[in-house]
Amino acid sequence: MIKNFKALIRREFWEHRGAFIKTPIIISIVLLVIAIIGYIIGLVFASKTGSTEFVDKGINELHKLSETQLGTFWDVQLISTSTLFLFVLYIVLFFFILGSLFDDRKDGSIQFWKSLPISDSETVLSKLITAMIFVPLVFTAIFVLYSIANLVLTSILLMFHGQNPWSLVWIPANIGKVTLIMLMGALTQMLWALPIYGWLMFSSSWSKRRPFLFAIFIPLLVAVAWYFLNVVTRMNFAQVDMFKWPAKYFMFAALPYGSISLGDNGMSLNDIASNLKASIMHVEIIYGIIFAAVFIALSIWVRRYRNTT
Amino acid sequence: MTQIIKATNLSKSYGKFQALKNINLTIGKGKIVGLIGPNGAGKTTLLKSLLGLTAYDGDLEVMGISPFKERAKLMEDICFIADVAVLPDWIKVNEVLDFVEQTHPKFSRTKAESFLKKTKLGAKQKVKSMSKGMVVQLHLAIVMSIEAKLLVLDEPTLGLDIIYRKDFYDNLLNDYFDNERTIIITTHQVEEIEHILTDLLFIKDGEIVLDANMEELTEEYFEVMVSSENYEDAMSFKPLQSRKVFGKHVMLFKHPNRGELEALGEVQRPGVADLFVAMLKEEDAA
Numbered sequence: 001m002i003k004n005f006k007a008l009i010r011r012e013f014w015e016h017r018g019a020f021i022k023t024p025i026i027i028s029i030v031l032l033v034i035a036i037i038g039y040i041i042g043l044v045f046a047s048k049t050g051s052t053e054f055v056d057k058g059i060n061e062l063h064k065l066s067e068t069q070l071g072t073f074w075d076v077q078l079i080s081t082s083t084l085f086l087f088v089l090y091i092v093l094f095f096f097i098l099g100s101l102f103d104d105r106k107d108g109s110i111q112f113w114k115s116l117p118i119s120d121s122e123t124v125l126s127k128l129i130t131a132m133i134f135v136p137l138v139f140t141a142i143f144v145l146y147s148i149a150n151l152v153l154t155s156i157l158l159m160f161h162g163q164n165p166w167s168l169v170w171i172p173a174n175i176g177k178v179t180l181i182m183l184m185g186a187l188t189q190m191l192w193a194l195p196i197y198g199w200l201m202f203s204s205s206w207s208k209r210r211p212f213l214f215a216i217f218i219p220l221l222v223a224v225a226w227y228f229l230n231v232v233t234r235m236n237f238a239q240v241d242m243f244k245w246p247a248k249y250f251m252f253a254a255l256p257y258g259s260i261s262l263g264d265n266g267m268s269l270n271d272i273a274s275n276l277k278a279s280i281m282h283v284e285i286i287y288g289i290i291f292a293a294v295f296i297a298l299s300i301w302v303r304r305y306r307n308t309t
Numbered sequence: 310m311t312q313i314i315k316a317t318n319l320s321k322s323y324g325k326f327q328a329l330k331n332i333n334l335t336i337g338k339g340k341i342v343g344l345i346g347p348n349g350a351g352k353t354t355l356l357k358s359l360l361g362l363t364a365y366d367g368d369l370e371v372m373g374i375s376p377f378k379e380r381a382k383l384m385e386d387i388c389f390i391a392d393v394a395v396l397p398d399w400i401k402v403n404e405v406l407d408f409v410e411q412t413h414p415k416f417s418r419t420k421a422e423s424f425l426k427k428t429k430l431g432a433k434q435k436v437k438s439m440s441k442g443m444v445v446q447l448h449l450a451i452v453m454s455i456e457a458k459l460l461v462l463d464e465p466t467l468g469l470d471i472i473y474r475k476d477f478y479d480n481l482l483n484d485y486f487d488n489e490r491t492i493i494i495t496t497h498q499v500e501e502i503e504h505i506l507t508d509l510l511f512i513k514d515g516e517i518v519l520d521a522n523m524e525e526l527t528e529e530y531f532e533v534m535v536s537s538e539n540y541e542d543a544m545s546f547k548p549l550q551s552r553k554v555f556g557k558h559v560m561l562f563k564h565p566n567r568g569e570l571e572a573l574g575e576v577q578r579p580g581v582a583d584l585f586v587a588m589l590k591e592e593d594a595a
Contacts, residue, residue: 003411004411010407010408011404014401015397104397107397109396109397110395112448114362115389115390115391116408116413117384117385118412120381122381308357308363
């Protein structure tokens with residue numbers, strides 16, 4: 001049982017190496033390259049104007065900051081990058097799940113998978129667990145590596161200009177805490193996104209040709225029908241409010257930190273952490289889990305009894 | 310347990326269409342059974358029932374297990390190749406070996422690797438970069454390394470070059486088959502497999518029209534090369550089928566007495582394909 005799960009999850013990583021591992025690595029590299037290019041542009045600018053004022057000014061600004069302010073400076077950088085990582089993670093998982101029970105039917109390899117002594121529940125659940133736990137962990141791990149690389153790069157540049165990276169970078173930056181917050185963010189995201197994942201999984205197993213269209217249009221149709229039902233029966237044209245509720249799931253799934261403002265008068269890392277804790281306590285999460293459970297059970301059922309070739 | 314498969318009143322309908330009609334069937338250990346029938350006769354439905362991939366009415370036991378209820382468990386003792394090229398594009402040779410090794414308790418990796426050594430496949434090679442024949446070699450290497458009691462092959466050589474097709478069955482017979490194992494094969498190229506079959510099942514319109522072993526068949530059915538002068542005589546024996554080849558009539562008879570037929574001309578063992586066509590005609594006429 002456990003052995004099967006291990007093999008099945010590894011299998012997902014073989015198939016989706018690009019999306020699960022290369023994507024966050026590429027984001028990291030792009031961000032680092034952008035930082036280097038920014039620095040080089042600064043140098044070019046400095047050499048053209050004949051003064052190093054530009055660079056010196058920046059360093060002076062850093063020195064003016066108190067240790068707390070320096071901390072905030074790094075928090076803003078790291079938290080916003082982790083927001084980007086979590087957003088991309090959500091997009092990656094969206095399409096992974098959408099294809100998870102469809103791709104092997106499209107290429108016929110379902111016949112091979114079904115010829116092995118693995119139950120359909122194991123197959124479906126392994127894909128869900130991959131999306132819920134393992135891919136977020138990989139993204140977080142690569143985020144940590146990126147953060148360290150970013151700080152090392154900055155330190156090198158600072159040393160190049162005769163600065164002490166220890167006091168400017170390594171003491172104020174909170175990689176550990178930010179990582180913890182990212183993990184909490186990933187958990188929050190996973191809980192809010194569960195009903196979406198459940199629906200996508202069902203679309204993936206149910207749809208005969210175009211899971212994407214199925215996944216998008218059925219909810220749209222329901223929404224439109226619901227809207228007009230309200231318009232007709234209650235003469236209530238201003239029914240925008242009712243879409244706020246489902247929108248919440250999408251919002252937290254895409255941007256789990258919610259709306260945050262960092263900076264001098266903004267939130268501290270602890271504030272974000274307690275916000276995340278609070279958002280997990282919403283009763284909507286329970287509804288979401290129930291919805292997800294129903295549709296995942298349906299996905300297993302369809303995979304077991306209908307999707308045989 | 311000498312009976313591998315036991316079906317009693319096995320039926321399956323898709324809406325109004327009855328794909329299988331009250332099939333009764335037993336298949337014993339150590340047989341190589343050819344399941345032959347025209348398109349839409351119910352071959353694939355029958356195989357899918359055996360493999361636990363579809364629900365059915367009636368009773369079906371495969372090695373004492375009810376296939377649809379316990380597919381995953383059954384797959385420990387069954388292997389199947391359904392059509393070719395069902396291995397996923399993205400997988401590498403060593404990955405598929407890893408996966409089967411971890412999930413299949415009766416898989417021997419050493420065996421699979423020794424089969425693969427005879428091919429040109431490399432450990433890091435992706436299925437995407439393989440020809441159809443190579444994919445089948447890989448799939449066959451895996452299947453032959455599983456200690457399964459029943460092997461089900463559904464058109465295993467469809468779309469393969471003739472060289473691979475011949476190798477496929479040679480490997481199967483030499484390296485895999487023994488009296489402890491049972492193989493069920495469906496194919497349109499009957500002539501390729503008739504020399505390895507021990508039993509024949511003809512299926513038509515969801516019914517088994519013939520369930521016989523090859524030896525019985527060769528005692529009852531004969532193909533005779535009848536020359537023109539014996540034509541009238543031969544016709545009185547009511548051949549199932551007659552065709553003209555090089556001025557001689559090749560006739561197919563169902564007859565208990567070989568001696569009587571030998572008087573008409575040279576007697577041969579009939580081909581399964583001819584036999585099948587003749588029997589279908591016989592059915593239609595009846």
